[in-house]
Amino acid sequence: MPNQVLIIEPQNELKFKVDFAGLFELGHTTYMQLTNPSEHTVLFKIKTTAPKKYCVRPNSGVLSANSKVDIAITPQPVHVDNTEKHKHKFMVQSVIAPEGKTNIDQVWKEISPDQLMDYKLKCVFETPRGANLNDSGDTAPPAEIAKKRAPVEDAKLLTKDAEGPTQNEAKRKDDEHTPVSPNAKTTSFPKSENLESDLQKATNEVIHLREEESKLRHENLRLKEELLRVHQGGESRMPRGHSYGPEKTEQIALMPWIATAIGMALLGIIIGKFLM
Structure with missing residues (x-):
């Protein structure tokens, strides 16, 4: 299998935004750019392991010499299970167009697998707070999140301890100045x-x-x-x-x-x- 002739950006992963319920963020589109630096015409196709979850435009085409194209990948408004997030991948297939061939569909049918150039990218899912989800679907840095939360919790505890005596003293003074009727509780029943x-x-x-x-x-x-x-x-x-x-x-x-x-x-x- 020959090396990929196209330059692909991003190089390793495609990022998508999801909420805490596992739903893709509406209106968010991820872009991938293909550049043909060679002197040949190159045919390309975009494939994914989850075709029902994503809309890819364009998903195939022709790149002339020294040209580029932007691929828009829009997630569908569906739920993504944590068990299947590591299975979401994209693959860019390309082949140098044969001389004199004008029927692109016929070229893809007749091309041998040895002539295909494949390039794979994995999917990374981001929550609204920016915590990336790795291939297994779990949050990547749980230790860092715990470290960030610890100072906040300590500050809340200190504030609560500082306010406690003041509130208790004020309540005690109010109780001393408020007359209490001895028959207040007994008359209601x-x-x-x-x-x-x-x-x-x-x-x-x-x-x-x-x-x-x-x-x-x-x-x-x-x-x-x-x-x-x-x-x-x-x-x-x-x-x-x-x-x-x-x-x-x-x-x-x-x-x-x-x-x-x-x-x-x-x-x-x-x-x-x-x-x-």
Whole structure:
């Protein structure tokens, strides 16, 4: 395999920005420059081990003698797993164009592997804080990060220790000047207990009134049925002029019961709305 005739920048690695969740930064594009310093026309192709993760433009082309081209590599908005980051690589393949050949696709098909010039670059991923991710996907300098954090943590502890006595002294003085009622805590609980007791009594009263209302309704229906039976039996035994006498008497006797039932029903509805 011949040596690579093209000059490739950057030479060893391509850097990409990712967030802490492993997603590529939107709108970030990495560039690679190919330069042909020779006197021959060179064909090139850009290949990657993760074609679904990157958009490469242009991914192939022709470089005339002493010319250059910029390759734009834009990551797709996808997640990159830590286990696969070390597998992301790019390869530049180039070959000197044969004389008289104009069909580039046909040249790539007919070229032998011995004539191809390959050049590989690895991918490096940078977090927003600038901590590079190595090929295994772990943070490269954990010891340096720990060293940087240590002085900050020490300063926070010193500040907290300095503020502690001052805050405690101020709190103690406020407690000395603030009058404390001896019954402050004890009076709040009875109020709460009394309120709960009143609510429970009102609820029980509403339930009792509703039960009484239900009983009165059943009693009213029973009396109506009995009155209807008496009325039907009276029609068969009495003259027509005296058939309504018992019904009126029963209706007068039922009036207090009906009024009591209606009053209890209204009282239950009002108390129920108050509790809701």
